[in-house]
Amino acid sequence: xxxxxxxxxxxxxxxxxxxxxxxxxxxxxxxxxxxxxxxxxxxxxxxxxxxxxxxxxxxxxxxxxxxxxxxxxxxxxxxxxx
Amino acid sequence: xxxxxxxxxxxxxxxxxxxxxxxxxxxxxxxxxxxxxxxxxxxxxxxxxxxxxxxxxxxxxxxxxxxxxxxxxxxxxxxxxxxxxxxxxxxxxxxxxxxxxxxxxxxxxxxxxxxxxxxxxxxxxxxxxxxxxxxxxxxxxxxxxxxxxxxxxxxxxxxxxxxxxxxxxxxxxxxxxxxxxxxxxxxxxxxxxxxxxxxxxxxxxxxxxxxxxxxxxxxxxxxxxxxxxxxxxxxxxxxxxxxxxxxxxxxxxxxxxxxxxxxxxxxxxxxxxxxxxxxxxxxxxxxxxxxxxxxxxxxxxxxxxxxxxxxxxxxxxxxxxx
Numbered sequence: 001x002x003x004x005x006x007x008x009x010x011x012x013x014x015x016x017x018x019x020x021x022x023x024x025x026x027x028x029x030x031x032x033x034x035x036x037x038x039x040x041x042x043x044x045x046x047x048x049x050x051x052x053x054x055x056x057x058x059x060x061x062x063x064x065x066x067x068x069x070x071x072x073x074x075x076x077x078x079x080x081x082x
Numbered sequence: 083x084x085x086x087x088x089x090x091x092x093x094x095x096x097x098x099x100x101x102x103x104x105x106x107x108x109x110x111x112x113x114x115x116x117x118x119x120x121x122x123x124x125x126x127x128x129x130x131x132x133x134x135x136x137x138x139x140x141x142x143x144x145x146x147x148x149x150x151x152x153x154x155x156x157x158x159x160x161x162x163x164x165x166x167x168x169x170x171x172x173x174x175x176x177x178x179x180x181x182x183x184x185x186x187x188x189x190x191x192x193x194x195x196x197x198x199x200x201x202x203x204x205x206x207x208x209x210x211x212x213x214x215x216x217x218x219x220x221x222x223x224x225x226x227x228x229x230x231x232x233x234x235x236x237x238x239x240x241x242x243x244x245x246x247x248x249x250x251x252x253x254x255x256x257x258x259x260x261x262x263x264x265x266x267x268x269x270x271x272x273x274x275x276x277x278x279x280x281x282x283x284x285x286x287x288x289x290x291x292x293x294x295x296x297x298x299x300x301x302x303x304x305x306x307x308x309x310x311x312x313x314x315x316x317x318x319x320x321x322x323x324x325x326x327x328x329x330x331x332x333x334x335x336x337x338x339x340x341x342x343x344x345x346x347x348x349x350x351x352x353x354x355x356x357x358x359x360x361x362x363x364x365x366x367x368x369x370x371x372x373x374x375x376x377x378x379x380x381x382x383x384x385x386x387x388x389x390x391x392x393x394x395x396x397x398x399x400x401x402x403x404x
Contacts, residue, residue: 002210002329009203056218063207063214067192070204074196 006062010069012076021078026062033058087277089347091265103254107247120246120318125358126257127314132338133264133350134307139336140345141268142300143280147332148189148205151212152182152305154327156312158216161228161322171234171243175313182309183302185212190301194294206329213327227323234317243317253314257351260307265347267303276300280345341382343389352390 007026011018041054069077103122110118135149156178163174189208196204222228233243236252243249267273279286279293287293316322325331334357342353360378364371386392 002206005203006207009200013199052218052220056214059214059217060211063210066207067204067211070196070200070207071192074200076200 003062006066010066010077012079014080015076015078018076018078018080022076025077026065029065030058030062033061037061087274089265089268091347100258104251107250111247116246119250121362123246123250123253123318124315125355126250126253127311127318128335128338128354128358129351130257130260130314131308131311131350132335132342132354133261134304134311135335136339136342136344136346136350137264137267137307138300138304139339140343140349141273141280142276142297142304144194144297144301145202145336146193146205146301147202147329147336148193148207148209149304149308149335150327150329150331151189151209152186152308153312153315153331153335154216154322154324155185155212156182156309157316157322157326158222158228158312159309160234160313160316161230162222164230164232164234165222165228169232169235171236174234175310178309178313179306180309182312183306186305186308187298187302190298190305194297194301206332209327209329209332213324213329216324216327223322225324227321227325230316230320230322233320234313249317253318256310256314260310261351264307268347272296272299277345337379339389341379341389343386343391346389346391349389349391356390 003026007022008019009022010025011020011022037058038054041057073079103126106122107119110116110122131149131153135146138144138146138149159178159181160174163169163177168174189205193201193204193208216222217225233249236243241248241252243252268277275286275291275296279291279296283293312326315326338353338357339350340353341356342351343349346352357379360375361371364374368374382390388395
């Protein structure tokens with residue numbers, strides 16, 4: 001449910017185009033970061049805090065994305081017209 | 083909304099309420115129901131957290147869904163310090179307030195640029211970031227949370243917080259002090275400006291008030307109070323877990339404020355007591371206590387859209403009409 005909210009907010013509330021673009025963006029970012037980030041941080045530092053950081057960062061990334069989108073475009077990526 | 087921005091705190095009634103709370107542990111002990119002392123502690127801690135949310139939601143008009151972040155950060159500050167051998171309440175509790183306040187300051191500085199539902203979502207996003215941060219801290223328990231070896235030490239002769247009664251009185255004293263502070267705050271010039279900003283932000287900006295700074299200050303104060311509540315709940319549960327930071331926690335704090343009456347001085351405390359007591363009573367009857375709880379909450383919200391605290395207003399206007 002929270003994930004759907006994130007999608008809508010990134011795309012722009014009330015915007016169908018935004019929902020599609022937001023869903024694709026969130027899906028791709030979430031899946032890729034969950035796959036790649038832990039591998040990346042583990043290759044940088046195999047043990048300790050850095051290894052954990054990858055997993056944490058991949059869970060956080062869609063929220064970071066949402067915060068960034070709202071910060072730069074407070075109405076979402078594709079604001080509803082009218 | 084309110085014709086009168088002044089929030090009264092009638093002295094006799096307040097003192098009577100305080101006396102009831104002071105006498106409560108003695109009564110519970112006399113009846114052999116010590117369990118209720120610990121439960122009352124929990125109620126008071128959540129009353130503090132909900133009152134701090136009421137400051138930004140009710141008085142500042144900023145609907146924040148990220149309050150659990152400051153609450154949980156305060157709890158983790160105590161838990162992490164305890165793990166490193168710092169058990170003194172005089173160090174860890176103010177530090178928990180500082181952590182909560184600074185976190186709120188940082189999050190608020192970014193979030194307060196947005197409005198409405200976007201503000202709700204961005205505060206939620208930051209709270210979830212904090213949540214995943216704590217989950218990933220494996221050296222501090224990760225998903226399982228952090229067990230506290232003991233409660234914080236107050237360092238006063240004859241006061242041992244490991245006993246529920248002593249802890250109860252400390253929580254009561256802190257709650258009373260914080261409520262007094264909040265009362266002074268909402269009735270001060272700062273509080274008036276804040277409530278005016280809630281009613282009409284553009285007008286206040288046009289008059290020349292630095293609206294952003296007022297809102298940010300309010301946000302940080304609420305964060306610090308939530309941090310203190312977090313420090314207390316860590317001591318109450320002797321456990322700090324990421325579930326304290328989860329967004330459902332923010333949601334239940336919000337339900338408490340709305341149920342009790344956003345923008346009413348007693349709203350937060352009243353809502354916290356009502357919600358947690360209902361939870362306690364209903365879960366004694368049935369395993370599926372959430373269902374009747376939800377129905378009851380719906381009924382209250384439908385009948386009293388401004389919350390339970392508005393009931394007092396109704397009686398007052400009826401009396402004045404006659």
